[in-house]
Amino acid sequence: MPTSRPPQRPPRLALSALDALAGAVLLVDAERRIVGATFALEIQLGAPVREGTSLSELLSLQGGAERLDTLLTTGRETTAKLRAGGTVRVRAIALGKDGWALTFRQDTSPPALEGAEVFHGLWTQDAELRRVFRIVEKVARTESSVLVRGESGTGKEHIAHALHELSPRGKGPFRAINCAALPPNLLESELFGHVRGAFTGAVRDSPGHFRLAHGGSLFLDEVAELPLDLQAKMLRVLETRTVIPVGGRAPVPVDVRIIAATHRALRREVEAGRFRADLMYRLRVVPIFLPTLRERRGDILPLALRFLDELHQRGTRRVERIAPGARKLLESHGWPGNVRELRNVMEYAYVIGEGPVLREVDLPPEFSEAKARSSTATGTTPGATLDEDQVRAALTRAGGNRSEAARLLGVSRVTLWRRLRALGEAAG
Numbered sequence: 400m401p402t403s404r405p406p407q408r409p410p411r412l413a414l415s416a417l418d419a420l421a422g423a424v425l426l427v428d429a430e431r432r433i434v435g436a437t438f439a440l441e442i443q444l445g446a447p448v449r450e451g452t453s454l455s456e457l458l459s460l461q462g463g464a465e466r467l468d469t470l471l472t473t474g475r476e477t478t479a480k481l482r483a484g485g486t487v488r489v490r491a492i493a494l495g496k497d498g499w500a501l502t503f504r505q506d507t508s509p510p511a512l513e514g515a516e517v518f519h520g521l522w523t524q525d526a527e528l529r530r531v532f533r534i535v536e537k538v539a540r541t542e543s544s545v546l547v548r549g550e551s552g553t554g555k556e557h558i559a560h561a562l563h564e565l566s567p568r569g570k571g572p573f574r575a576i577n578c579a580a581l582p583p584n585l586l587e588s589e590l591f592g593h594v595r596g597a598f599t600g601a602v603r604d605s606p607g608h609f610r611l612a613h614g615g616s617l618f619l620d621e622v623a624e625l626p627l628d629l630q631a632k633m634l635r636v637l638e639t640r641t642v643i644p645v646g647g648r649a650p651v652p653v654d655v656r657i658i659a660a661t662h663r664a665l666r667r668e669v670e671a672g673r674f675r676a677d678l679m680y681r682l683r684v685v686p687i688f689l690p691t692l693r694e695r696r697g698d699i700l701p702l703a704l705r706f707l708d709e710l711h712q713r714g715t716r717r718v719e720r721i722a723p724g725a726r727k728l729l730e731s732h733g734w735p736g737n738v739r740e741l742r743n744v745m746e747y748a749y750v751i752g753e754g755p756v757l758r759e760v761d762l763p764p765e766f767s768e769a770k771a772r773s774s775t776a777t778g779t780t781p782g783a784t785l786d787e788d789q790v791r792a793a794l795t796r797a798g799g800n801r802s803e804a805a806r807l808l809g810v811s812r813v814t815l816w817r818r819l820r821a822l823g824e825a826a827g
């Protein structure tokens with residue numbers, strides 16, 4: 400009577416290598432039992448693969464057992480139905496007497512990542528964002544002023560860089576200034592420069608961003624926050640192509656292409672009297688709208704995996720899959736901070752969790768409605784669900800810096816401080 404050996408699991412490293420080299424792969428032993436699956440396959444199937452179960456529990460082939468034999472013996476690619484739903488193209492590669500490696504491709508639609516593109520550091524497989532990339536390529540070749548509109552974290556600064564690099568000015572300087580980050584008087588001298596003695600502390604001449612960007616591009620981030628008096632000066636610079644440094648008299652010629660960005664609707668700012676209409680028309684000759692992450696939900700999981708990949712390069716933990724519950728939460732989240740928020744969330748989950756599976760509980764507190772509800776029900780403070788280990792892990796990762804630890808945990812500094820105090824009190 401034949402004896403059945405227990406299934407032998409391949410080492411995790413081997414699965415990771417397979418994942419990187421071949422993508423969606425399933426390993427079955429000589430008895431056609433599943434012994435391992437790559438992360439890419441689980442993403443494709445949308446569910447974890449149960450080791451030890453029989454291949455026929457995962458796949459169904461028209462023609463039954465006979466077709467399964469053909470699939471395994473001929474090495475030809477075959478269409479198979481997944482018991483969980485959907486069709487795939489499968490090919491089997493015999494591994495001597497040990498079993499088979501099966502590669503999977505999506506059947507009707509092209510493989511999930513086909514049609515994906517990396518454009519100047521921005522990854523997407525979304526048709527709308529890719530259309531934006533094509534517009535950027537076209538407009539980059541011109542001298543037109545571009546206004547990039549998009550929520551925080553949608554990639555406005557990357558687009559500004561792309562516009563510069565693809566333009567004939569690409570070899571010239573690229574300067575960026577955030578109009579919301581400086582008080583008005585400082586902003587003016589940062590933009591237009593100043594002469595020595597123009598104000599207390601002006602011990603020497605300073606060229607300002609316009610002159611430093613001469614022959615290149617100047618990126619005005621958060622342009623809607625420019626105070627009205629500076630808007631008038633900006634308009635003058637754009638019209639005369641000269642700047643007058645603060646405290647100076649002589650206009651200095653500048654040759655700069657302006658790329659502006661905002662998360663606000665400039666038209667509404669104009670209607671509200673906060674932005675000059677004439678400057679708006681100067682800046683938004685070509686408006687470019689970046690879609691939010693929630694408008695391209697298909698990008699969420701692939702981007703999450705890319706960020707995990709980056710974390711793998713830097714850290715020691717190796718996440719091999721995202722648990723279905725966590726995937727659902729990621730896919731349904733509102734993402735007000737867009738891709739930047741996703742990057743931070745993945746880093747948080749990577750740091751907070753342990754082992755090869757990224758789980759629901761590893762995600763920041765705002766992801767768990769149940770947690771939030773129970774915390775409101777019991778009247779506890781936000782972040783009260785963070786346990787000591789999570790807090791410690793984040794602090795270690797942040798080298799003791801509490802602001803950074805709070806960012807990693809997805810809570811405010813005050814919440815972290817309260818939690819530390821509560822834990823301290825509990826320990827004491």
Ligand SMILES: Nc1ncnc2c1ncn2[C@@H]1O[C@H](COP(=O)(O)OP(=O)(O)OP(=O)(O)O)[C@@H](O)[C@H]1O
Nearest residue numbers: 520521522523550551552553554555556557738739
């Ligand atoms: N499509 C994308 N693919 C990969 N990374 C992205 C993508 N979009 C944004 N990011 C990342 O998100 C972060 C924010 O990007 P960026 O600074 O260009 O956004 P922004 O719209 O200028 O944000 P803000 O308005 O808050 O300054 C960066 O780390 C960037 O690499």
